Amino acid sequence: MLDTPHPTPVAPCLDQQKLATALSGLHFIGGRYVPAISGQSFAVVNPATGIEVARAAEGDAQDVDAAVRDAARAQKEWAKVPARKRGALVHQCAALLKEHQEELARLIALETGKALRTESRVEAGVVADVFEFFGGLGSELKGESVPFAPNVLSVTVREPLGVVGAIIPWNVPMLLMALKVAPALVAGNTVVVKSAEEAPLAVLRICELMNRILPAGCFNMVSGMGPECGAPLVEHPLVRKVTFTGSVETGKIVAKAASQKLVPVTLELGGKSPMIVFQDCDFAKTVSGALTSMRFTRQGQSCTAASRIYVERPIFDAFVAEMKKAVDGMVMGDPLDEKTDIGTIISQGQFEKVQAYIAEGKATAGATAHECSAMPSDPALKKGLFLRPVIFTGLDGSSRLVKEEIFGPVTVIQAFDDPEAVLAEANDSDYGLAASLWTNNLKVGLDLAHRLEAGLVQINQNLVVQANLSYGGVKSSGLGKEASLEAMLEHFTHKKTIMVNMG
Ligand code: ADP
Numbered sequence: 001m002l003d004t005p006h007p008t009p010v011a012p013c014l015d016q017q018k019l020a021t022a023l024s025g026l027h028f029i030g031g032r033y034v035p036a037i038s039g040q041s042f043a044v045v046n047p048a049t050g051i052e053v054a055r056a057a058e059g060d061a062q063d064v065d066a067a068v069r070d071a072a073r074a075q076k077e078w079a080k081v082p083a084r085k086r087g088a089l090v091h092q093c094a095a096l097l098k099e100h101q102e103e104l105a106r107l108i109a110l111e112t113g114k115a116l117r118t119e120s121r122v123e124a125g126v127v128a129d130v131f132e133f134f135g136g137l138g139s140e141l142k143g144e145s146v147p148f149a150p151n152v153l154s155v156t157v158r159e160p161l162g163v164v165g166a167i168i169p170w171n172v173p174m175l176l177m178a179l180k181v182a183p184a185l186v187a188g189n190t191v192v193v194k195s196a197e198e199a200p201l202a203v204l205r206i207c208e209l210m211n212r213i214l215p216a217g218c219f220n221m222v223s224g225m226g227p228e229c230g231a232p233l234v235e236h237p238l239v240r241k242v243t244f245t246g247s248v249e250t251g252k253i254v255a256k257a258a259s260q261k262l263v264p265v266t267l268e269l270g271g272k273s274p275m276i277v278f279q280d281c282d283f284a285k286t287v288s289g290a291l292t293s294m295r296f297t298r299q300g301q302s303c304t305a306a307s308r309i310y311v312e313r314p315i316f317d318a319f320v321a322e323m324k325k326a327v328d329g330m331v332m333g334d335p336l337d338e339k340t341d342i343g344t345i346i347s348q349g350q351f352e353k354v355q356a357y358i359a360e361g362k363a364t365a366g367a368t369a370h371e372c373s374a375m376p377s378d379p380a381l382k383k384g385l386f387l388r389p390v391i392f393t394g395l396d397g398s399s400r401l402v403k404e405e406i407f408g409p410v411t412v413i414q415a416f417d418d419p420e421a422v423l424a425e426a427n428d429s430d431y432g433l434a435a436s437l438w439t440n441n442l443k444v445g446l447d448l449a450h451r452l453e454a455g456l457v458q459i460n461q462n463l464v465v466q467a468n469l470s471y472g473g474v475k476s477s478g479l480g481k482e483a484s485l486e487a488m489l490e491h492f493t494h495k496k497t498i499m500v501n502m503g
Contacts, residue, residue: 016106020054030070031216047113050383059224061232074217087138094131113344118297133467134182151503160188162240170196183488266480271433274426275306278439293462300409327372354408433473
């Protein structure tokens with residue numbers, strides 16, 4: 001339990017601005033809220049209005065050191081708690097998070113601009129589900145017995161790695177944090193999370209909520225800039241495992257730093273996920289699947305966004321027309337309004353980056369930009385980072401819009417004639433995170449599913465990451481898996497061999 005008064009409301013708080021203010025300027029270390037040692041803070045801005053809604057503690061190496069030392073102290077005791085009991089505590093956390101689902105949804109909508117109904121509420125629900133799932137896996141931390149010799153008992157046991165340093169991005173911060181924290185804790189590790197600059201509030205609130213149930217020091221949270229706060233966490237000698245979700249460039253820096261200490265790293269990086277549509281698909285289901293696959297409700301800010309769509313030529317024109325019509329029907333507006341389907345881009349920097357891709361696409365000879373939906377008319381949102389979704393046609397595989405991850409509401413649709421040629425195009429990418437195939441011909445679908453270079457291939461659906469299904473990419477999309485029992489065993493424990501000679 002906390003030994004200092006709560007600066008934040010104890011009961012679920014549906015006033016997101018009040019909660020954001022209360023969370024201002026704080027880290028959560030060793031079971032309590034503390035300010036940054038330097039006293040510094042940075043602005044958290046609502047991207048729908050441009051208004052500062054909170055300050056976040058600007059952590060540096062000193063704060064990271066304090067958090068890691070507390071986590072290391074706590075880990076010694078946490079590892080002694082029976083695995084099933086650890087799981088039960090994590091399960092209790094899930095129940096508490098469910099009670100706070102609406103509060104967390106409103107808070108994440110405020111700081112990220114993600115629409116409440118279509119995105120934020122969904123994320124808050126899945127977070128609780130992830131903790132519930134891993135909470136049930138305590139007794140799965142099993143070892144093996146090995147037939148070595150008749151008079152020698154040889155067994156393996158699963159042991160925690162120690163302190164885990166977790167670095168997360170801003171697009172689905174609560175869920176991506178849960179995928180790291182839940183298995184790490186159940187496996188007997190303790191965790192220090194470094195939140196993303198743009199979205200530090202909801203994850204901090206989750207950390208505090210879970211600290212009402214977990215022993216102090218098991219789950220700690222710092223905020224700050226990547227090089228000043230993230231890098232010291234990766235480099236800290238007491239951090240024995242690093243798990244990172246973010247860009248390929250930063251992932252490489254993180255992996256290099258971790259390799260200097262020889263600690264294991266899990267990396268979930270970018271994607272450029274192909275969606276391949278055959279003419280025998282269920283047309284209406286596939287058009288609606290394309291909207292979900294592109295994550296338009298999240299302004300396309302997803303590593304698994306279907307940002308390259310290949311459609312078999314006979315249905316190409318009809319598909320483009322129907323997709324445009326469907327996206328036109330989506331409402332862009334105030335993220336906290338129940339009528340809103342599409343919220344905002346996260347930050348000015350990201351906004352400009354996406355705009356530059358759109359401008360480049362429009363300037364390409366032969367390209368057509370189908371701009372969809374409509375800008376919100378509410379004057380309170382005039383400074384909001386809203387971008388109309390764009391469907392490009394007439395671009396080919398050499399375009400940067402087809403090759404690079406845009407992380408915005410932009411997709412390119414190309415026509416294809418031959419399954420082998422489209423497979424080659426789909427695989428002609430540095431990335432390999434996810435892919436989807438839309439066909440009623442299972443023979444073709446399964447054949448291509450086996451040959452697509454991606455960590456996750458779905459036929460006739462394109463869901464986001466789900467608890468119990470291994471998730472993670474190949475090629476530049478990352479190293480290692482998350483979300484499953486195997487991921488917990490492989491990435492948050494090591495296998496110790498114990499031999500007893502009874503001869
Ligand atoms: P994005 O472009 O999506 O912000 P980044 O990979 O830059 O992606 O950021 C993802 C996370 O990595 C953020 O929490 C960020 O602060 C952190 N980060 C950035 N640079 C570093 C670094 N050098 N070392 C560790 N973490 C970093």
